[in-house]
Amino acid sequence: MIASEAKLRIGFIPLADAAALIVAVDKGFTAAEGLDVELVSEVSWSNVRDKLNIGLFDAAHLLAPIAIASSLGLGHVKVPIVAPFGLGVNGNAITVSPALYAAIAAVAEGNIIDPLVSARALARVIAKRNARGEEPLTFGMTFPFSTHNYHLRFWMAAGGVDPDEDVRLVVLPPPYMVESLANGQVDGFCVGAPWNSVAVDLGIGFILHFVCEILPRAAEKVLAVRSRWADEHPQTLLRLVRAHGRAAAFVEDTTNREEVTAMLAAPNRIGVAAEVIRRTLDGRMKVAPDGTMRASDRYLLIGRTGAARPDPVQAAWLYGQMVRWGQAPLSAELLSAAKSVFRPDLYDAAIADTAPDLEGEPADGIGAFAGPAFDSSDLAAHIGSWKIRRA
Amino acid sequence: MQPSLKIVIVDENPIRAAILEDGLREAGHVHVMRLAETSHLLARIYALDPDVILIDLENPSRDVLEQMFQVSRAVKRPIAMFVDQSDKASIEAAVDAGVSAYIVGGLQKERIKNILDLCISRFNSFARLRDELERARTALEERKVIVRAKGILMTAKNLTEEAAYALLRRTAMNESKKIAEVAQSVVTAAELLK
Numbered sequence: 001m002i003a004s005e006a007k008l009r010i011g012f013i014p015l016a017d018a019a020a021l022i023v024a025v026d027k028g029f030t031a032a033e034g035l036d037v038e039l040v041s042e043v044s045w046s047n048v049r050d051k052l053n054i055g056l057f058d059a060a061h062l063l064a065p066i067a068i069a070s071s072l073g074l075g076h077v078k079v080p081i082v083a084p085f086g087l088g089v090n091g092n093a094i095t096v097s098p099a100l101y102a103a104i105a106a107v108a109e110g111n112i113i114d115p116l117v118s119a120r121a122l123a124r125v126i127a128k129r130n131a132r133g134e135e136p137l138t139f140g141m142t143f144p145f146s147t148h149n150y151h152l153r154f155w156m157a158a159g160g161v162d163p164d165e166d167v168r169l170v171v172l173p174p175p176y177m178v179e180s181l182a183n184g185q186v187d188g189f190c191v192g193a194p195w196n197s198v199a200v201d202l203g204i205g206f207i208l209h210f211v212c213e214i215l216p217r218a219a220e221k222v223l224a225v226r227s228r229w230a231d232e233h234p235q236t237l238l239r240l241v242r243a244h245g246r247a248a249a250f251v252e253d254t255t256n257r258e259e260v261t262a263m264l265a266a267p268n269r270i271g272v273a274a275e276v277i278r279r280t281l282d283g284r285m286k287v288a289p290d291g292t293m294r295a296s297d298r299y300l301l302i303g304r305t306g307a308a309r310p311d312p313v314q315a316a317w318l319y320g321q322m323v324r325w326g327q328a329p330l331s332a333e334l335l336s337a338a339k340s341v342f343r344p345d346l347y348d349a350a351i352a353d354t355a356p357d358l359e360g361e362p363a364d365g366i367g368a369f370a371g372p373a374f375d376s377s378d379l380a381a382h383i384g385s386w387k388i389r390r391a
Numbered sequence: 392m393q394p395s396l397k398i399v400i401v402d403e404n405p406i407r408a409a410i411l412e413d414g415l416r417e418a419g420h421v422h423v424m425r426l427a428e429t430s431h432l433l434a435r436i437y438a439l440d441p442d443v444i445l446i447d448l449e450n451p452s453r454d455v456l457e458q459m460f461q462v463s464r465a466v467k468r469p470i471a472m473f474v475d476q477s478d479k480a481s482i483e484a485a486v487d488a489g490v491s492a493y494i495v496g497g498l499q500k501e502r503i504k505n506i507l508d509l510c511i512s513r514f515n516s517f518a519r520l521r522d523e524l525e526r527a528r529t530a531l532e533e534r535k536v537i538v539r540a541k542g543i544l545m546t547a548k549n550l551t552e553e554a555a556y557a558l559l560r561r562t563a564m565n566e567s568k569k570i571a572e573v574a575q576s577v578v579t580a581a582e583l584l585k
Contacts, residue, residue, distance in 0.1 A: 043448075043449060043450070043451040043453075044448075044450070044451050044452075044453040044454045045454050045457075046453040046454050046456075046457050046491070047448050047453065047486075050482065050486055050491075051486060054482055054483050054486060056483075056486060056487075075457070142454065143454050143457060144457055144458055170433070170455075170458070171454050171455045171457065171458040172455065173451030173452060173454055173455070175451060176429075176451065176452075180430075185430065185431070
């Protein structure tokens with residue numbers, strides 16, 4: 001029985017925030033827990049979701065909003081998912097074409113490093129384009145139920161841009177983002193590492209914002225399992241989560257950086273140059289083709305500041321975005337179901353952490369640059385406070 | 392006679408797409424279109440206005456199709472993937488075969504099921520075909536390596552062709568390896584000693 005339990009197939013998309021999963025397997029933390037894990041690289045989030053849902057995968061590296069959407073039955077089949085471990089907080093960036101960057105900079109009132117300044121400037125750029133009868137700007141994101149979709153929308157709406165009326169938001173697979181920016185199919189995009197850096201290195205994009213400048217604490221990817229599988233295999237799950245805890249600590253220990261980036265860079269894992277992955281883990285990014293650098297110590301959080309412990313407030317915030325943009329109805333039941341996807345209790349059962357140092361972390365758990373503090377106890381009022389919304 | 396369905400196949404593999412198209416035509420579906428290029432995929436699909444969209448799972452553009460579920464200005468009709476709670480077996484068979492189907496609302500389930508079943512069997516036979524080709528290619532390469540190894544042994548040890556082959560076979564048996572593996576070692580060693 002135990003032998004058959006210990007063999008696991010886990011799906012992932014080759015992105016930097018699969019680091020804890022990849023290191024858990026390739027550094028032997030899962031083997032040390034008696035787990036024989038086969039990692040399967042996938043090409044689309046739909047594939048990861050479907051293979052997890054029907055049981056071809058036991059667990060998966062999954063966009064946090066997909067775990068929630070799947071549990072609520074939004075847009076697809078309803079399959080309850082639980083997230084016992086957070087694979088990453090933050091890690092995305094918004095990149096725009098040189099032409100759009102110049103246009104935004106030209107009309108900005110203030111420093112465009114400030115997302116409110118850049119979003120208001122974007123609104124002015126759009127007003128000018130409309131006056132000239134030009135096509136709407138197009139932005140790429142990775143999936144309808146994605147953090148990237150919500151991050152882009154949150155940023156532009158704060159500056160008065162209606163993401164459904166004033167621009168076109170299109171889904172693009174991450175590997176196609178850079179090419180689409182180069183050939184003008186999109187004017188900008190929001191995506192995770194390494195794709196923003198690839199665009200900057202090719203001289204066809206400027207990183208306008210790290211997402212951590214818009215939302216200092218935004219759950220990004222989770223380790224996802226079917227709720228039923230979690231109930232049926234409690235011991236295996238415990239061991240899997242424990243292995244991830246060790247792996248996340250290993251990734252965050254900067255003395256291991258060379259080993260970690262080499263592991264992640266392998267062709268059957270993320271498959272890009274180790275140096276590009278290193279920029280993401282170090283939070284030191286080249287943001288412009290001329291070599292301008294920008295650094296943030298919270299560009300991508302893998303385990304530090306309690307990032308790996310699933311926080312139901314994050315799930316509530318993501319569900320709030322689904323409601324705000326018309327993807328889900330607002331109800332107390334759905335909110336409660338969304339929150340219970342994130343399972344700190346399963347994390348705590350496996351990992352006996354000393355309490356993480358949360359000093360300096362946002363008091364409402366999110367810390368958004370615009371609007372009122374997040375309050376999931378009155379989601380209707382919170383969403384109602386936004387001028388631009390579909391709900 | 393029911394009106395014929397408009398079917399779009401999104402597949403970057405032209406051979407598999409052709410096999411699929413042939414199968415659908417044989418089954419009486421005359422409105423079958425193929426899309427190999429995935430740029431501006433949504434716009435092109437909206438222009439074609441299909442009833443059914445078939446896409447291979449190796450195609451990252453599957454995520455683009457998911458956008459059609461979203462209520463937005465651009466959507467003309469709701470689209471649902473061919474799975475609901477009762478269709479677990481169908482979706483498993485489809486994912487196993489590597490194909491995924493999206494249907495535009497309001498179609499009878501039985502009509503779609505026939506199409507999906509046909510796709511699954513065509514995808515599976517294509518996979519078998521590819522495996523056979525792969526095996527044939529490997530066998531051919533192994534034969535080439537054995538011929539080269541025999542040549543090297545014949546020259547180096549002044550052996551006949553039969554004796555060279557017997558030596559390869561004996562060594563393979565003694566070391567529990569395949570003849571092709573031993574032959575590859577001989578070729579590699581000869582190149583190192585050049």
